[in-house]
Amino acid sequence: MDARNPWWAQSEYKILEYDLPKRELYDLLVNNFSHTLILNIVGLRRVGKSTLLKQMIGKFLSDGENPKNVFYYLFDYATQPQKAEFLAEVLSVYFQEVLKNRIIHRMKRYIFFWTRFSILKIGKLF
Numbered sequence: 001m002d003a004r005n006p007w008w009a010q011s012e013y014k015i016l017e018y019d020l021p022k023r024e025l026y027d028l029l030v031n032n033f034s035h036t037l038i039l040n041i042v043g044l045r046r047v048g049k050s051t052l053l054k055q056m057i058g059k060f061l062s063d064g065e066n067p068k069n070v071f072y073y074l075f076d077y078a079t080q081p082q083k084a085e086f087l088a089e090v091l092s093v094y095f096q097e098v099l100k101n102r103i104i105h106r107m108k109r110y111i112f113f114w115t116r117f118s119i120l121k122i123g124k125l126f
Contacts, residue, residue, distance in 0.1 A: 001093065004074060007057075007067040008098065017051045018058025026055055050074075053113045060111060068098060072113045
C-alpha cells in the first residue's frame with residue numbers, strides 16, 4: 001500500500017500527472033467532489049482514467065488535505081483474489097496500519113481512489 005501512496009511518507013511528494021493537461025472531466029469532478037456519494041469513472045482501457053485520478057489526488061494534496069486520508073489502490077486482477085472479502089481486507093489494513101485506527105471518524109474526510117475495482121466480484125456491496 002505504501003508504494004502506491006508515497007505521499008504518506010514524503011510530505012513534499014509531487015504527483016507527476018498533476019502537471020499534465022487537464023480534461024473537461026477533471027473540472028467537473030473537482031467541482032462536484034463535496035458530496036458524499038460515490039463517483040465512478042468508467043471507460044475503455046488506456047484512455048486516462050488512472051491519470052485523472054492521480055491528477056485529483058495531486059489537487060487534494062496541494063490543497064492541504066491530510067495525506068494519510070487520501071488512499072489510492074490498484075486492484076490488480078493478476079495478483080489478487082477477486083472476491084468482496086478482499087476489499088474488506090484492504091480497508092482493514094488501511095485503517096489499522098496506516099491510520100492506526102479501526103473506526104472511521106465521521107468528522108474527518110477520507111478520499112478513496114480505486115482503479116480496476118470492477119474486477120472484484122462483489123454482488124451486493126452495501
